[in-house]
Amino acid sequence: MSTTVPAPWQRAASGANLLAANGTLGVTIFEEMTTLAVRTGAINLGQGFPDEDGPAEIKAAAQAAIASGANQYAPGKGILPLREAISAHQQRFYGLTPDPETEVIVTTGATEAIAASLLALVEHGDEVLTFEPFYDSYGAMIGLAGATHVTAPLIAPDFMPDMAALEAAFSSRTKVVLINNPHNPTGAVFPREVLQRVVELAAKHDAVIITDEVYEHLTFGEPHIPVATLPGAAVRTVTISSAGKTFSFTGWKIGWLSGPEHLVSAIRTVKQFLSYSSGTPFQGAIAVGLALPDDFYTGISETLRRKRDILSDGLKAAGLDVFTPQGTYFVNVDTAPLGISDSVDLARRLPDLVGVAAIPVPVFCHPAGAERTRSLLRFAFCKKTEVLEEAASRLATLRERL
Template sequence: MTQTLPAPWQRAATGANLLASDGALGVTIFEEMTTLAMQTGAINLGQGFPDEDGPEEIKAAARAAIAAGSNQYAPGKGIPQLRKAVSAHQSRFYGLDPDPDTEIIVTTGATEGIAASLLAFVGPGDEVLTFEPFYDSYGAIIGLSGATHVTAPLLAPGFLPDTAALEAAFTDRTKVVLLNNPHNPTGAVFPREVLQRVVDLARKHDAIIITDEVYEHLTFGVRHIPVATLPGATDRTVTISSAGKTFSFTGWKVGWLSGPEHLVAAIRTVKQFLTYSSGTPFQSAIATALALPDEFYEGISATLRKKRDILSEGLRAAGLDVFTPDGTYFVNVDTSPLGIRDSVDLARRLPGLVGVAAIPVPVFCHPEGAERTRSLLRFAFCKRDEVLEEAAARLATLRDRL
């Protein structure tokens, strides 16, 4: 008897935890929480996007590019100016030297880079390994590809992997390791020894490493280490980043990837039939952005760290157990000290209780991981100081309102 496989859209929905057991299609948790925030007038600390634009000189560069006529298709692999800027950035910060012509592709955000990379290398019968919790689009694209999504847990309070569980997650079918560092949703920045262990296991099992490093410049007191710089990683690692998080222009959707020529050529084959190209004047502007001085990069990290601390103070005042992040836009809390074990239920009540919206961490997990993270909530702190101060004041009343 022939088995009927789920349709591609069903595999994608299942991978992103959008398909109920009865087959009903739900909405993303981001859409649900945003709707609740709008209905209640709550401060939305769910979805991770800034409420302020990035530097004026970057906007001016985009306007200048539009005025100069950069409004038609860019080359499929990106305009030369941006590919050279990405190469210079990798050299300046990490000592890497990717060839702008053969080892770099500009993508429509990091999301397309991840999708094109996975679709280039995996299919039915293959396994893709990620840490858990995982960003929801990873599960969607893995599901769409037909590959099997395998996870290794990150454990609170530091959200580092259990070494034995990580080793056990690798098999002879592991085709790709998809590594997010700095990590969304936990805010962990993985130390060298953790990253090197991943590399060593990938080499042992002959797996490709795809790294999502969009928060590379948003770390607090610790240094981001690109996987591609580690011994044994260079010839099997595709590094992905984007302009949205670093420069606060998430709506421009300008990303890029770099890696060895044979891997990049395979990804380009897929990518050119997704969007082909996009955002020509924005590509030019981001080339300008990548050349900004060190003071800019140091400043965005210091500013974001202050925002983290403002929000964390209110979360602690609420009686929540706060896991202080080393990077990203996000801080996670444990609701257990308030006697609450179901963060999904609390997330749905929170906008009405105190006027703040957050995201429950279990939605970023498979069922076993959802149980392990059942009492965790994620808050985004990439907002104006006055917004965070108001949110902190509201959250401080949570214990009384419960």
């Protein structure tokens, strides 16, 4: 019996329909919360983007590149100075040594790296395993690739996986395990034993591991452990990161991936038919950023830790149960202590109630996961200190305003 593979336009529709059918309309709720924030004058802590620029020397490098004429197409795999800088970064922080010629690709943000990887490595009928909640683009891209999205739940309050459920989620059809670490939306940073078990199960089922590590430098007292550094992982792992989160230049859309040559080559074949290349002057500037001294990297995490605590104090004063994140720039809360079980409804009321916007965690889940997380809200703390102080002050009045 032959199986007909849907045409690309059918797979695209399937990906969109998958989100609609599961109620995980992440893009829609983000737009809705942003619109509400604008209409009400609320502080928008929904979308995860900083409200101030990153290092001045990186901006200056981009401006110089534009002025010098670096404004045409970059090579499809990225300019060599940035590929070399990515390789040097992996060596400097993790002891990894990807070949900048054959094992590194520059992409239009981490989102394109994820898309190209999935489109290259999975086929119709394959399964892709992620933790749940999951970053909202994962479900859409898995659908676009024609694969089946399987999840293993992360359990509050620390959002670690149930190891038995994780093992049960693997099958003979598992082609890719897509791991986001540090994890959006929960803020979890997975320890070595969890990641090593993922590697063991992936090897058992001959699955590729794709790791989304865009928050790699934004952890709070917990070490970030790249999966590719673990025993048995390097031969089957594609590592993805980007400049947006580390350097606070999310609009530049400079991402990258690295891994074994045979996987990178397959992904590059797909990537050339997506954006081909982008952001030529920004690529050289990010190469400058990756070479910044260690105190820059420790400084950004310490600054974010302080911002996390400012916002968390306001959320606690509101009577919410706060799950302190180990990484990223998101903090999750449980609204149940206030007698509220529907975080989607509260998210829609919050801008009018206290002048702050947030994102309900169920939009990052399939139906069963949405039910498990239905009272959880996510707030972003990647904002100016004075903005967070005002948001915390407003949130502290929530209990009395309900």
